[in-house]
Amino acid sequence: MEATFIRVEADEVxxxxxxxxxxxxxxxLIEEDLEVEDLENTWNQKxxxxxxxxxxxPAEGVLQDTHWSQGLIGYFPxxxxxxxxxxxxxxxxxxxxxxxSQHFRAGRLYPLREWLREKIHQRGKxxxxxTLIQESTGEALNSSRxxxxxxxxxxxxxxLKS
Numbered sequence: 345m346e347a348t349f350i351r352v353e354a355d356e357v358x359x360x361x362x363x364x365x366x367x368x369x370x371x372x373l374i375e376e377d378l379e380v381e382d383l384e385n386t387w388n389q390k391x392x393x394x395x396x397x398x399x400x401x402p403a404e405g406v407l408q409d410t411h412w413s414q415g416l417i418g419y420f421p422x423x424x425x426x427x428x429x430x431x432x433x434x435x436x437x438x439x440x441x442x443x444x445s446q447h448f449r450a451g452r453l454y455p456l457r458e459w460l461r462e463k464i465h466q467r468g469k470x471x472x473x474x475t476l477i478q479e480s481t482g483e484a485l486n487s488s489r490x491x492x493x494x495x496x497x498x499x500x501x502x503x504l505k506s
Contacts, residue, residue: 347396347397348395348397349399349405351363351408356494357494358394358395359423360424361394361395363420363421363424365390365391365395367421368390369386369387369390370417370420372386374417374418384402387399387406388405388406391405427490428485428489428490429473429485431489431490432483432485432486432489433460433464433480435481436463436481436482437459440459441456443455444456463480464476464480473485
């Protein structure tokens with residue numbers, strides 16, 4: 345696992361830090377607590393703080409994404425939020441379908457698809473996300489499933505102890 349400047353090339357652990365970095369900067373800009381001329385320095389400092397690396401130039405840093413130049417502000421958190429939702433939903437599916445991993449090994453995705461249809465897909469936009477996650481998993485949005493996943497996967501890969 346090695347930190348990278350590019351969000352879409354980041355591993356599952358540091359990807360979230362890229363999103364948080366962007367969210368914090370966007371919030372500062374929107375609240376007018378950060379001047380545009382200070383953007384590059386703030387980006388570089390946060391990249392150093394969160395990822396332990398410093399961009400060599402703006403193209404590698406603050407200007408790497410096309411989002412801001414296109415006026416696309418405020419949705420970076422949805423990238424990470426979707427991952428947290430997915431982790432919680434998958435955990436609930438595994439609990440509801442105890443043999444799910446065996447189905448996967450046999451190439452059968454049907455049981456998961458049917459569970460998702462019943463719990464998620466058929467609801468469409470009829471309820472807000474907090475209601476949907478509560479009703480489909482039995483609890484409010486909770487990042488612990490995602491954090492457990494990261495700890496299990498990367499703890500095993502890198503022989504880390506909690």
